Amino acid sequence: MHETHIPARWYVPAEDVRLDLLGPSASTTTCAYKGDARYWSLPAREGRPEVEDVAWSYPDPLPEVAALRDLVCFYAERTDLVIDGVPVPRPVTPWSSPADQERS
Numbered sequence: 001m002h003e004t005h006i007p008a009r010w011y012v013p014a015e016d017v018r019l020d021l022l023g024p025s026a027s028t029t030t031c032a033y034k035g036d037a038r039y040w041s042l043p044a045r046e047g048r049p050e051v052e053d054v055a056w057s058y059p060d061p062l063p064e065v066a067a068l069r070d071l072v073c074f075y076a077e078r079t080d081l082v083i084d085g086v087p088v089p090r091p092v093t094p095w096s097s098p099a100d101q102e103r104s
Contacts, residue, residue: 001073003033007091010083011071014057019072027053035062040072054078 001009025039037056044050054075061068074081077096081088090096 007076007093009073009076010081010088011068011073014070014072017055017072022055025053029056031058033062034058034065034068035060051078 001011003009019040021042022040023043025041027039029037031037035058037058039053039056042051042054055072057070057072058065058068075095076088077090077093
């Protein structure tokens with residue numbers, strides 16, 4: 001999905017995501033164009049820190065974007081994404097980690 005002033009976002013079917021590796025987040029946001037989003041975090045384990053709010057979805061999107069239902073999107077800023085075998089560069093945005101923002 002392409003939105004004004006936001007890097008491209010890839011929404012993937014929930015059945016293609018290892019949701020068992022993620023934990024629900026208490027975070028929610030509301031988008032005037034898509035509706036209410038819920039978030040997931042990647043819990044800390046094996047020496048890796050938690051990645052808060054790494055992914056989100058719109059369980060009940062607005063009618064105009066109903067195709068987003070049952071899709072999950074990961075922050076390219078917080079993850080190493082590979083889409084169709086092609087690595088996605090990590091953009092630096094307000095959603096990047098503080099360390100990544102300092103490198104820009």
